[in-house]
Amino acid sequence: xxxxxxxxxxxxxxxxxxxxxxxxxxxxxxxxxxxxxxxxxxxxxxxxxxxxxxxxxxxxxxxxxxxxxxxxxxxxxxxxxxxxxxxxxxxxxxxxxxxxxxxxxxxxxxxxxxxxxxxxxxxxxxxxxxxxxxxxxxxxxxxxxxxxxxxxxxxxxxxxxxxxxxxxxxxxxxxxxxxxxxxxxxxxxxxxxxxxxxxxxxxxxxxxxxxxxxxxxxxxxxxxxxxxx
Amino acid sequence: xxxxxxxxxxxxxxxxxxxxxxxxxxxxxxxxxxxxxxxxxxxxxxxxxxxxxxxxxxxxxxxxxxxxxxxxxxxxxxxxxxxxxxxxxxxxxxxxxxxxxxxxxxxxxxxxxxxxxxxxxxxxxxxxxxxxxxxxxxxxxxxxxxxxxxxxxxxxxxxxxxxxxxxxxxxxxxxxxxxxxxxxxxxxxxxxxxxxxxxxxxxxxxxxxxxxxxxxxxxxxxxxxxxxxxxxxxxxxxxxxxxxxxxxxxxxxxxxxxxx
Numbered sequence: 001x002x003x004x005x006x007x008x009x010x011x012x013x014x015x016x017x018x019x020x021x022x023x024x025x026x027x028x029x030x031x032x033x034x035x036x037x038x039x040x041x042x043x044x045x046x047x048x049x050x051x052x053x054x055x056x057x058x059x060x061x062x063x064x065x066x067x068x069x070x071x072x073x074x075x076x077x078x079x080x081x082x083x084x085x086x087x088x089x090x091x092x093x094x095x096x097x098x099x100x101x102x103x104x105x106x107x108x109x110x111x112x113x114x115x116x117x118x119x120x121x122x123x124x125x126x127x128x129x130x131x132x133x134x135x136x137x138x139x140x141x142x143x144x145x146x147x148x149x150x151x152x153x154x155x156x157x158x159x160x161x162x163x164x165x166x167x168x169x170x171x172x173x174x175x176x177x178x179x180x181x182x183x184x185x186x187x188x189x190x191x192x193x194x195x196x197x198x199x200x201x202x203x204x205x206x207x208x209x210x211x212x213x214x215x216x217x218x219x220x221x222x223x224x225x226x227x228x229x
Numbered sequence: 230x231x232x233x234x235x236x237x238x239x240x241x242x243x244x245x246x247x248x249x250x251x252x253x254x255x256x257x258x259x260x261x262x263x264x265x266x267x268x269x270x271x272x273x274x275x276x277x278x279x280x281x282x283x284x285x286x287x288x289x290x291x292x293x294x295x296x297x298x299x300x301x302x303x304x305x306x307x308x309x310x311x312x313x314x315x316x317x318x319x320x321x322x323x324x325x326x327x328x329x330x331x332x333x334x335x336x337x338x339x340x341x342x343x344x345x346x347x348x349x350x351x352x353x354x355x356x357x358x359x360x361x362x363x364x365x366x367x368x369x370x371x372x373x374x375x376x377x378x379x380x381x382x383x384x385x386x387x388x389x390x391x392x393x394x395x396x397x398x399x400x401x402x403x404x405x406x407x408x409x410x411x412x413x414x415x416x417x418x419x420x421x422x423x424x425x426x427x428x429x430x431x432x433x434x435x436x437x438x439x440x441x442x443x444x445x446x447x448x449x450x451x452x453x454x455x456x457x458x459x460x461x462x463x464x465x466x467x468x469x470x471x472x473x474x475x476x477x478x479x480x481x482x483x484x485x486x487x488x489x
Contacts, residue, residue, distance in 0.1 A: 018483055057387050057480060077478040082393035092388035095402060105392045144388070151393055 007032050008054060008084060008155045008186060013063030015049055023049050025211045026063065030203075031155055031186040036177070038197045039190045041207035041221070047190045048089070050207070051157040054188070055086045067155070085153035089160045091140035093132035098123075098143055101132045105150040121146040121176050138169025145173065155186040163192065174200060194225045244269070287351045296350035300357040304329045307361045311368050317485050318372040320473045325368055328465040332364045332458045333357055339457070345450055356454070359430070363415070363455045364462035371411035371463040375470050378403040380484045387481060396475035404471045411463040419456055428452065 008031040015024040024046045031037045039047050052058040054065055056077045065072040072080055094101050099114045109117070115125045121142040127135070135143060141161055148156060158177065162170040174196070181187055191197050197204060206218035213221060235243070247269045254261040286295045304326060311325030318324075337357065339345070346352040379386055379400065389399035422428055427435075431448035435441060474482055 055391055056478065057390060059478075059480070077480070078393045078395060081391055086388075086391040088384055088388055088391075090384065092385050094385065094389070104389065104394070147392065 007066075007068055008188070009066040009069075010050065010054060011064050011066070013050070013053055013060045013065065015046070015053060015058065016061045023210055024053075024060075027207065027210070027212055029188070029205050029212075031188045033154070033184050033186050034181055035202040036181055036187045036189055036200045038201035038204045039188055039207065040192070040194075040197055040204055041213070043192070045207045046210045047207055048159050051086060051159050051188065051190065054155075054157055055084050056080055057086075082151040083153055084155045084157065085148035085151055086157040087141070087145050087148055087159065087161045089163060091135075091137060091144050093135065093140045093143065096132060097129050098132055098135070099128045101143060101147055102150055105147045109150065117146045117150055118143075120149060122172050136169075138165045138172065141165060141169065142173060142176070145176065149180070153185070155188065156180075158187060158189040160190050160192065162196070170196070194222065283354065286354060289349075291350060293348065293350055293353065296353040299354050300333060303357060303361050304333060307365050311365060311372070314369045315372045315376075318376050318470065319482070319484070320470070321372055324372070324466055324469045324473065325365075327469065328368050328462040329361055329364065331465045332360050332462045335461045336360045336454050336458045340450075340454060356451070359451060360454060360458040364458045367411045367415065367459045368462045368466045371407050371467050372470055374407040374410050375400075375404060375467060375474075376484060378407060379474060379481070383481065383484075390479055390481065394479075396479040396481075397471065399479070400471045400474070404467050408463050408467050411467075412460060415456055415459045419452055422448075422452060 008029075010027065010029045012026045012028060013024060014022065014026055016022050027046070027050060029037065029039065029050065039050065041047055049058065053060050054072075056065075056072060059073070067075065067080065067083060094104055098118070099109075099111075102114050102117050103109050106113070111128070114128050118125060118127060123139060123142050123146065127139065127143075132140065132143065145156075145161070156177070162173050165173070177185075177187055177189070178200070189200055191200075204218070204222075206213040206221050208217055208221065247265065250265050251262055253259070254265060282299075285291060286299055307329045308322050308326030311328075312322035315321045315325075337353070337360075340352075340356060341348045346356065382403065386399050386403070390396065418426075428448055428451075430451050431444045434444035434447060474484070476482065
């Protein structure tokens with residue numbers, strides 16, 4: 001045991017697809033309570049795949065993922081996923097109202113609980129009865145975050161959650177997550193957006209071609225992105 | 230009961246309608262002449278062989294076990310047909326075979342258990358054939374629909390899994406929708422029977438000279454059986470497939486894109 005509560009640790013993690021293509025090669029990453037770990041790197045280097053391994057939507061072909069010092073392979077995957085929540089790149093509203101969506105995460109949720117969940121992500125209480133399909137992209141993504149938070153996760157994996165949103169929605173989600181992190185949540189945030197990375201990161205991990213970039217490569221990559229702006 | 234035997238001469242005369250189809254193909258240059266001839270010849274040979282085999286099995290002196298063997302072969306063959314028509318569905322052959330077996334066990338247990346029809350070769354084979362024939366199509370439909378839905382909405386399924394839902398809970402709305410899709414045509418055709426079309430068994434009996442009300446009784450019993458059989462088969466296929474698409478630790482397996 002490392003003794004650090006809420007610590008997600010991925011060590012030497014590799015992943016191969018069914019046809020033998022290696023998408024990740026000995027990647028390591030740590031997420032700690034009260035910190036945002038930004039995961040940066042070009043498209044298609046395996047950032048989303050790495051998050052899926054942390055949430056056990058996929059299993060690594062080599063290496064180990066630990067939560068609070070315990071090998072995740074030994075944990076019940078349903079229990080693990082409630083402790084390590086995930087918000088996807090595109091909002092994933094389910095059929096029904098906003099309240100129905102929240103109750104997928106916590107079936108016993110009462111009306112007051114639903115309103116509190118919405119307030120937590122900065123959504124107004126009159127949204128609770130609206131159809132989830134009718135929400136704007138930013139509203140839907142915040143509802144998805146609220147849904148994830150209802151499982152009371154210790155770590156939240158954010159897979160480019162604001163890439164398709166307008167600047168206001170983007171900042172609103174960043175503000176919500178920053179507050180949650182101040183309350184002790186551990187967050188891994190995948191982004192292409194260097195300005196966002198700089199705003200959010202307590203720590204940055206750069207992936208290049210399915211592996212951890214060396215310090216020099218990471219600096220070169222970030223500088224190159226800086227020049228592009 | 231008046232005999233309605235067509236006879237070889239009648240059968241030959243009915244070929245006139247094949248000639249009509251051939252003439253249409255030639256006139257419109259559809260290039261379907263060979264296919265029409267081949268299909269007509271093949272149907273003739275297949276059905277004649279089936280008729281000869283049935284004559285042996287349905288002989289009152291023949292052991293009823295021959296009929297059960299025939300049903301067993303139908304189940305296996307139906308499993309293969311389901312696999313061929315739903316190639317993108319993982320484990321379709323096994324699931325389809327199990328579904329057909331379930332249909333036979335459930336429907337024939339009701340039919341024979343409640344004494345609706347006597348246990349004889351002449352009842353076992355045609356009833357099983359009708360149950361399997363109708364259920365097979367629904368099985369293919371439900372299997373393909375579930376795979377298509379889950380492939381298309383993979384993110385939504387995984388978002389549900391990511392909230393800690395079991396695979397059964399994560400996939401339930403999609404399986405439910407697919408089951409409805411597969412059952413509704415059967416419910417519709419049950420509702421429309423007699424008004425829009427006269428079903429096969431009844432038509433056959435009426436042509437064979439059976440009293441119309443007697444034919445209706447047989448047909449109704451069969452329609453209810455078919456409805457139950459279709460429901461059984463899609464339930465087995467749908468629930469079996471929803472397990473087959475996930476690992477034991479609730480991960481969604483990779484799926485190939487459905488063939489349009």
